[in-house]
Amino acid sequence: MNRGGIETWLMHILRHIDRDRFQMDFLVHTNQLCAYDQEIRTLGSQIIPCPLNRLQPWNYAANFRRILQVYGPYDIIHSHVHHFSGYILRLAHNSGIPIRIAHSHNNTSWVEAKAKWHRRLYLDLMKAWIARYATLGFGCSRQAIVDLFGSTGNTHLHQQILYCGIDLASFRDSVDLVTVRSELGIPKDAFVIGHVGRFEPQKNHAFLLEIAAEVAKREPKMHLLLVGVGSLRSDIEKKIAQLGLSDRVIFAGSRSDVPRLMQGAMDVFVLPSLYEGLGLVLVEAQAAGLPCIFSDVIPEEADVVKPLVKRISLSQSASAWAEAVLTVPNNASILTRIDALNIVEKSAFNIETSIKKLLEVYEINFSKC
Incomplete structure (x- = not known):
């Protein structure tokens, strides 16, 4: 599998x-x-x-x-x-x-x-x-x-x-941000948007790249970390080049250490999916203490750590999504990563x-x- x-x-x-x-x-x-x-x-x-x-x-x-x-x-x-x-x-x-x-x-x-x-x-x-x-x-x-x-x-x-x-054991591990980012070729002071998902139409990577491009206009240290594989990889690479983001996007491939990447490499998690049954990766992101920006078509059960989540309509522009992403650093102190992990631990997930x-x-x- x-x-x-x-x-x-x-x-x-x-x-x-x-x-x-x-x-x-x-x-x-x-x-x-x-x-x-x-x-x-x-x-x-x-x-x-x-x-x-x-x-x-x-x-x-x-x-x-x-x-x-x-x-x-x-x-x-x-x-x-x-x-x-x-x-x-x-x-x-x-x-x-x-x-x-x-x-x-x-x-x-x-x-x-x-x-x-x-x-x-x-x-x-x-x-x-x-x-x-x-x-x-x-x-x-x-x-x-x-x-x-x-x-x-x-x-x-x-x-x-x-x-x-989800198995929460990996989310309790101590993770060194500098080490993880160095392995991925990401500067330690970068602002990193993270995404985990197959490169398939459902995950809406084309719009994700447009959001990243809008963020990059206002945040010069923006990097986008893509975890996953799929049939649309070449199409995504072409759009990255068209948007001038070739030096800002990292393809991490299929990974067994997603919790480590979430905790050590990402600042915010963005999931603009066209549809989802739930979006379990969102629960993982919340367990890692990441602020999450995602499409409002995703079931409400995914809102486990409510201070960390923000829903946006897919009818909103990439600029509006980017604005939500850029407000994250100001809101990230609402609760600690351990607090978020404890909430997920007590949940049905x-x-x-x-x-x-x-x-x-x-x-x-x-x-x-």
Whole structure:
């Protein structure tokens, strides 16, 4: 598995659960070696490739059934692939899996509203199959629940919010700002805007760069730190050059030390996403004590440390966003980093709380089988 919000949460669970009681295996849609694969195997779990060609779903079905026969039997199939969960849980139902969970981690209603007719047919079919074949529905926020299961819900499908927790241990580590910034080639006195996210349309990097350009006009020490990888990397590089920011933007790639970068390199965290199921990286940024500026389409549950968060409409100009970013240094003394960390620790986003609820649901549903 590659690093991402869902994948990182699943790794937190795998590291913390009682692995003598629970065996977690991971079916992935790639044959490539990914960032978390070796650790998953070291912890006693399987990484099982099941490549997906959406033009040949029958091949996927045959591979899926074979995997269940070879690696099973399984008591639970817990699917995290949004609409495609409908197909997966239909296959799981036909293979006799008793507990079948559809887990919504996104709110794609903004995209769905613009979908063409054939895409709409697919979405309607997948939602119908989820309603029919899932025995339980999870969502990472209220918006995520509505997006996949509907505002009125399904009469037989029990749905509930399960907040994805984060492991706070790394946020308690002592971090030296000078060392971290030196490693990244960032001056120690720079004003650093941070962003963590895949280079994909959802994350709205083009607008983020426009914000950074506006900040740079007023703050000559501005640097932008981008953590992540994705298909839009070359497009982002071109826009950086067009805006004259080539010496101000740092590409950090896929990182295993995001908490360290947040605490040691960033002054403010900016997330102008077009849509999110929750935006777990925002909770991480708040745990690091970072002021957070983000789009108002993000679910309200992301406002964990309220003095640190500011929502702005995507209809506002890059200049307006830049103004919000530049006021951050004057407001950063509202509470300490330790205070922010303690607030997150007491919230539903603590990994211990998240795991406890997940395992309770697993055990309750298993006892009914």
